[in-house]
Amino acid sequence: MLAAHFASAQEAAQNTAARLLASLTAITAGEDGTARREAIVTQLRAAGVEPAIDSFGEGRGAGANIVATLPGTGTKTIVVGAHYDRVNVGRGAVDNGGSCAVLIELVGALKASPLSRVTLQVVFFDREESGLLGSRAFVAATKRRPDYALNLDVFAYGDTIFATASQPAGLLLESLRATGEVTGLPVRDVPRTSYPSSDHLTMMNAGIDTLGIALIDAADVEAILSIGAGRLKPGSGPRVLTIIHTPNDTLDKARPDQIARGVAFVEQLVRMIDGAS
Numbered sequence: 001m002l003a004a005h006f007a008s009a010q011e012a013a014q015n016t017a018a019r020l021l022a023s024l025t026a027i028t029a030g031e032d033g034t035a036r037r038e039a040i041v042t043q044l045r046a047a048g049v050e051p052a053i054d055s056f057g058e059g060r061g062a063g064a065n066i067v068a069t070l071p072g073t074g075t076k077t078i079v080v081g082a083h084y085d086r087v088n089v090g091r092g093a094v095d096n097g098g099s100c101a102v103l104i105e106l107v108g109a110l111k112a113s114p115l116s117r118v119t120l121q122v123v124f125f126d127r128e129e130s131g132l133l134g135s136r137a138f139v140a141a142t143k144r145r146p147d148y149a150l151n152l153d154v155f156a157y158g159d160t161i162f163a164t165a166s167q168p169a170g171l172l173l174e175s176l177r178a179t180g181e182v183t184g185l186p187v188r189d190v191p192r193t194s195y196p197s198s199d200h201l202t203m204m205n206a207g208i209d210t211l212g213i214a215l216i217d218a219a220d221v222e223a224i225l226s227i228g229a230g231r232l233k234p235g236s237g238p239r240v241l242t243i244i245h246t247p248n249d250t251l252d253k254a255r256p257d258q259i260a261r262g263v264a265f266v267e268q269l270v271r272m273i274d275g276a277s
Helices: 002-029 033-046 093-112 133-141 171-183 200-205 218-227 256-276
Strands: 052-056 063-070 077-083 119-125 148-155 160-165 187-190 209-216
Touching: 002 033, 002 093, 002 256, 033 063, 033 093, 052 133, 063 093, 063 133, 077 093, 077 133, 077 256, 093 119, 093 148, 093 256, 119 133, 133 200, 148 171, 148 200, 148 256, 160 171, 160 218, 171 187, 171 209, 171 256, 187 218, 200 209, 209 256
Parallel strands: 077 119, 077 148, 148 209, 160 187
Antiparallel strands: 052 063, 063 119, 160 209
């Protein structure tokens, strides 16, 4: 019986990894933001969800966020976001296609087995690389601020969840640590001043209970903390810095089997928050 259960779990993980690879392949094939957006929208529709395209800005500041909403029966809302734009070098697999593939997988899982109470908004932010423009536009246009926010950035390989929380004693950080214990995936959470910049800062600055989350190697985490978040320079140092914002950020740097473990972590985390809300 145990052998059969293990084999079934292993097969499920392999299937998840295969879907993640297909998703990430489609996203990274896009030559520009429009193509990456179309790849994401196509996959969301295949999961049975029709996303909204929220355009913002003008001229060089223009962009478009992708918003998929799964309504809940309660009054609270959680936003789970990741940026889909990339810099002009590489293919944006680690930064940040992997996170987008995770969000697509999450939508499929929670569409098939909905949350109990919380409304879920999955948001693919545009123009993060230009100064967090997409997340800022999202917050500015949102009439009712979400109760919770999770933001994934650099989530394409690794053995450790690296995170920061807006509230040291809040529900999200408590749930993050508990999810690490349940799933067996190590969690390293640090103050926001020790964590690299991304769209989580927009949510934190808006007063939303927020987590910034990455999936990288433990060695990367230690090196980042040693260097300091404000002194990180792509191109040298720990493995992650030799990939992101360089020509090396390509599909082969992603590890779908490791991302699959991260997907299970994020789904468990969201369900735990839902259960406590």
